[in-house]
Amino acid sequence: MSEKVAKLTIGDETYEFPVLDGSVGPSVIDIRSLYAKTGLFTYDPGYTSTAACDSTITYIDGDKGELLYRGYPIDQLAEHSHYLEVCYLLLYGELPAPKELDLFENRVTRHTMVHEQVHNFFRGFRRDAHPMAVMTGVVGALAAFYHDSIDITDPVQRETASVRLVAKMPTIAAMAYKYSIGQPFVYPRNELTYAANFLYMCFSVPAEPYTVDPILARAMDRIFTLHADHEQNASTSTVRLAGSSDANPFACIAAGVACLWGPAHGGANEAALSMLRQIGTVDRIPEFVARAKDKNDPFRLMGFGHRVYKNYDPRAKVMQETAREVLGLLGVENNPTLQVAQELERIALSDPYFVERKLYPNVDFYSGIILDAMGFPTSMFTAIFALSRTVGWIAQWKEMIADPQKKIGRPRQLYAGAIARDYQDMGSR
Numbered sequence: 001m002s003e004k005v006a007k008l009t010i011g012d013e014t015y016e017f018p019v020l021d022g023s024v025g026p027s028v029i030d031i032r033s034l035y036a037k038t039g040l041f042t043y044d045p046g047y048t049s050t051a052a053c054d055s056t057i058t059y060i061d062g063d064k065g066e067l068l069y070r071g072y073p074i075d076q077l078a079e080h081s082h083y084l085e086v087c088y089l090l091l092y093g094e095l096p097a098p099k100e101l102d103l104f105e106n107r108v109t110r111h112t113m114v115h116e117q118v119h120n121f122f123r124g125f126r127r128d129a130h131p132m133a134v135m136t137g138v139v140g141a142l143a144a145f146y147h148d149s150i151d152i153t154d155p156v157q158r159e160t161a162s163v164r165l166v167a168k169m170p171t172i173a174a175m176a177y178k179y180s181i182g183q184p185f186v187y188p189r190n191e192l193t194y195a196a197n198f199l200y201m202c203f204s205v206p207a208e209p210y211t212v213d214p215i216l217a218r219a220m221d222r223i224f225t226l227h228a229d230h231e232q233n234a235s236t237s238t239v240r241l242a243g244s245s246d247a248n249p250f251a252c253i254a255a256g257v258a259c260l261w262g263p264a265h266g267g268a269n270e271a272a273l274s275m276l277r278q279i280g281t282v283d284r285i286p287e288f289v290a291r292a293k294d295k296n297d298p299f300r301l302m303g304f305g306h307r308v309y310k311n312y313d314p315r316a317k318v319m320q321e322t323a324r325e326v327l328g329l330l331g332v333e334n335n336p337t338l339q340v341a342q343e344l345e346r347i348a349l350s351d352p353y354f355v356e357r358k359l360y361p362n363v364d365f366y367s368g369i370i371l372d373a374m375g376f377p378t379s380m381f382t383a384i385f386a387l388s389r390t391v392g393w394i395a396q397w398k399e400m401i402a403d404p405q406k407k408i409g410r411p412r413q414l415y416a417g418a419i420a421r422d423y424q425d426m427g428s429r
């Protein structure tokens with residue numbers, strides 16, 4: 001703990017607030033006593049200067065372009081680890097010993113099926129429903145199917161809910177896909193890896209055998225790993241805020257799914273691919289770059305820019321390599337969308353507008369190209385992001401529930417509306 005204090009002078013009064021240091025990264029001014037001392041609130045819409053919690057899970061250095069899960073760099077994890085090991089790391093804080101990993105994988109694998117009644121629940125949706133709409137509903141509804149894991153005061157139930165969510169999200173996402181194309185739901189296969197099983201549930205049909213390509217399974221696993229957690233982003237903060245009222249874990253994760261859907265957040269992968277397709281050919285890039293720079297045009301380069309990264313998003317680097325690998329394997333390395341993406345990146349990164357604002361490709365810029373090449377429709381992109389991010393949401397939710405300092409999240413406001421006035425009868429209005 002640092003001895004530093006921050007001094008705030010308002011009129012003739014000066015107030016002192018402690019400065020708290022983390023293990024790395026910016027320190028924070030502890031203003032919890034601000035209102036009691038001064039009668040004032042801080043004002044920070046968009047939380048651009050606010051640390052809403054302390055956490056030991058994920059660290060981002062936006063200037064360096066660094067992302068660490070429990071201290072381990074994302075590129076090392078993407079290269080040497082795999083998604084379930086990363087899940088263990090995020091949930092329990094350390095890399096697992098071989099036996100621990102075995103046990104964890106076994107547990108997750110034994111929870112991959114969903115209650116048979118969930119199939120009927122799915123049938124209530126229109127076939128053309130967006131998979132994210134379906135997932136928001138189904139994940140929230142899990143609380144109605146798994147009563148034995150909604151008591152958040154019981155650590156055993158919290159643990160069961162966590163494992164269930166990690167295990168069932170691929171099944172739910174795959175079911176949302178199958179439902180939308182009118183094919184039968186495919187049950188999980190427990191001899192497959194987490195990523196291979198997801199591809200199997202999405203792309204196999206009961207009528208014939210299906211073998212998952214190990215290179216595609218590896219690429220899928222890497223996409224899951226790269227999306228597994230990302231500090232206190234909008235959906236994670238939503239999960240924490242929902243959880244701060246002691247809502248059950250399934251309800252909290254459903255809130256996260258709903259928030260992730262927005263195009264400024266997880267929905268950007270879908271929007272990025274649509275944009276690349278709309279651009280279509282390399283010669284049209286300058287027109288779109290000009291639109292992105294025009295303040296009178298709402299168009300933005302989707303998959304570009306980030307609130308925290310003011311350098312290349314480290315996930316985008318791995319994603320770009322994976323895109324080349326997957327397209328190479330599928331024999332479509334001359335894919336016009338990839339060519340447009342690479343050229344757009346080159347042009348944008350040398351344009352003063354993007355350079356001055358430190359706008360770099362983010363994780364969503366290349367992920368859509370890979371998912372598209374694998375055969376996923378754009379509507380599934382954010383659903384895949386949601387299934388990958390579930391472990392991060394749960395790890396953050398568990399951390400918050402176990403924190404003795406936990407308080408219900410309750411921001412205040414700068415009120416700018418009408419002051420107290422008397423009700424007027426209809427006749428006098």
Ligand code: CMC
Pocket residue numbers: 233263264265266267268292293299300301302303304305306307308357359362363364
């Ligand atoms: N294209 C063109 N201009 C941009 C872009 C973009 N993609 N992103 C930011 N800017 C400009 C913006 O107009 C502003 O310019 P000025 O200072 O002249 O007004 C400046 O850069 C700062 O932008 P901001 O909107 O204040 O930045 P923010 O931190 O509030 O927004 C963001 C971050 C990710 C919402 C934004 O960059 C954006 O809309 N990007 C496109 C959507 C996207 O790719 N989202 C995925 C984010 S990563 C994955 C995830 O979080 O889910």
